[in-house]
Amino acid sequence: MLGKHPDLSAAQVYLFAFTLGCATGVDFVASSMMGVAGTHIRGGIHASPEDFLWSLTSYAAAATVANLVLRRIAQDISYRGFTLLGLFIATVGAALCAVCNTPIELSLARAVQGLGAGGLFTASRIIIQLAAAREERRPLFLGFNTGGMGLAALAPWITAMLVEDASWRMIFVVQAGMSVAAMLLVLLSYPRRVAASLPPWEVDVGGMDWVTVILLGTGALVLLHGLGDLRFYELASSPSVAITPIVGLLLVASAFVHQHRHPDPWLNPKLLFGRRYLVGLGFYTLYYFLNGLWGYVVSTTLQSGLGFTFQTAGKVLTITGLIGFTGLCVFTYAGARLTGQRRYIALGYCMFAGAAWMLSQRMMPGASMAVLLPALTLQSLTTPFILALVAGLTYAEFSVEDFAHAYQFKNIVRQIATAAGTGVASLWLQYGEAMARTQLVARITPFDLPDGFDAATLAHWSALIDQQAQLIAVSNLFALLAIACVGVALIAVAQRALR
Known part of the structure; x- marks a missing residue:
């Protein structure tokens, strides 16, 4: 039982915890499947390694932005509302990925998916802090790990089966289906906030600290892409490749300098x-x-x-x-x-x-x-x-x-x-x-060479x-x-x- 939610039975508490893990698993599985099946997906959209890298870094950069805006949006629509919104955006992003035909289309679709799924891990973990006292969290962590880590563990095998028996596009279809299933579980099991929550379309987007969003989002994209780009070049022959992650790091640092001076930082x-x-x-x-x-x-x-x-x-x-x-x-x-x-x-x-x-x-x-x-x-x-x-x-x-x-x-x-x-x-x-x-x-x-070489x-x-x-x-x-x-x-x- 949870002291803050005495109306929930033991079975309901475990379902709630499992759903927290499933929401987190949407992010974990999306990242894992992309890494495992990257070669097959790259071949399907005829992308060079450098072009395909953007689909990985766009997701990670969008996830960084999602983590940045998480707390401010959750203040208005609750962490339950943020989770539902994130799952909906992740579903749209995964569906867009499934119909992509070019590297740029996949990069943009993955950015949408990362914006939705990237903050789900943080949101779920914060909800555990809000919903239960320290001594009550062990059952929540068990369900959370079952949903999140369990799904992530199954992802490589599922990915291999889908690629071998169907198509790389089915990977994203399955991800979209997981997001929809997680949304249904959230609607069924998450307790509601006592205070009234705003619908997502009433959030004061114009009042957000967009300087931080732009600096951190751009910095994360440049930094992550620069780090990923290292695999395609040798520093000895292309020393300029090291400039990209340095520029990204400076942009990220400037975002935190701005936050330090902000009266109400995110x-x-x-x-x-x-x-x-x-x-x-x-x-x-x-x-x-x-x-x-x-x-x-x-x-x-x-x-x-x-x-x-x-x-x-x-x-x-x-x-x-x-x-x-x-x-x-x-x-x-x-x-x-x-x-x-x-x-x-x-x-x-x-x-x-x-x-x-x-x-x-x-x-x-x-x-x-x-x-x-x-x-x-x-x-x-x-x-x-x-x-x-x-x-x-x-x-x-x-x-x-x-x-x-x-x-x-x-x-x-x-x-x-x-x-x-x-x-x-x-x-x-x-x-x-x-x-x-x-x-x-x-x-x-020459003496090692066999006859008839x-x-x-x-x-x-x-x-x-x-x-x-x-x-x-x-x-x-x-x-x-x-x-x-x-x-x-x-x-x-x-x-x-x-x-």
Whole structure:
């Protein structure tokens, strides 16, 4: 039972919590499916990698704007109303994506989808703060994780099935259907606000701080696109590519300077400078950075480096995702009994280091999924320790109103950190593969060439060298990642802010 909503039965409380998770899952699934099926979607609209990147960054930039305006709009139409509005816009965006034929059409449709879905995670999490006292939130988190993390875990397998058996357009049809289903669940289960809520068309749009919207929205788009663009260029030959993310970062910084001077800021910088929050935000940022890096490298390596089919890769990612989801559910109930939380955060990073080191030693042609699965499973089990535990400690001292500011900013940082992780992984693989390929080619002498050497043999050797170079680069990256995670574990033990 919830003290603020005594009219809700236990079953209604769980349905409410599950719906919170489903609303969040609309955002998670949209991002996951796009990442998993990106190659197939790009082929369907005949987009170059650079053009297709806009469909990824437009969604993330629009999501940043959605998180920015969330609290102000929710003041007028309630967080329930904001969720319904966001789901409706996400449905329209997904439907538009399903009928796109060109890269620019998909980029614009994805921006619409991101504007609707991008703020749903933050809205759901704030609703939990508003609806229940601290000691009443555990059942809400269980349902929330079931809807959000459960759907996200299933997304890779569903995506592979849809692409293989139907069409890439069906991915967006399914996303639209999920948004509609989530809207129906919200109408059925969300409690209404006691104070009267305005309809969306009566919100004072003209009175909004559009300077902040323009600065932060443009800055996020430029920054995220610049970070994503790193995967297509080498800094040594195209140093100007580094200018784009720097310009984006300056625009984002100017938005916060403007907010600092604003008499009634949408994101209050003064509330975001507490030591506990900044340390927690640092661990958050690191997690999402690692998550972006890990997701990009693992999915790329499974298919192009180790030769697994798209369907097999999707199935494995879903299996490990479900294992991680199960671990998170167990943590939801057992986590409150843990003492010495810093040590458990460190344990999470040691587990991450172990998973990365295991993979670094198993990057070889012909490696079976049975050899890789233990490492992938271990990494999926780190989420409770390096995300959920940090979340519980970071916001311990925030009031409900201040929590909204803090969580808005956290999810803006989430978009940037994930893109940065992907960009760094891409850059590393570029340089790592180039260096490994040069060393491998240098070892081949005329005496190594077989009799009857022809163009077909040359092509075969070239493919083998490319595969070996990629696996060497990935192995080196995971080895460095393991060392870095051990260092972070030591920092987690030493720090005093989160305890």
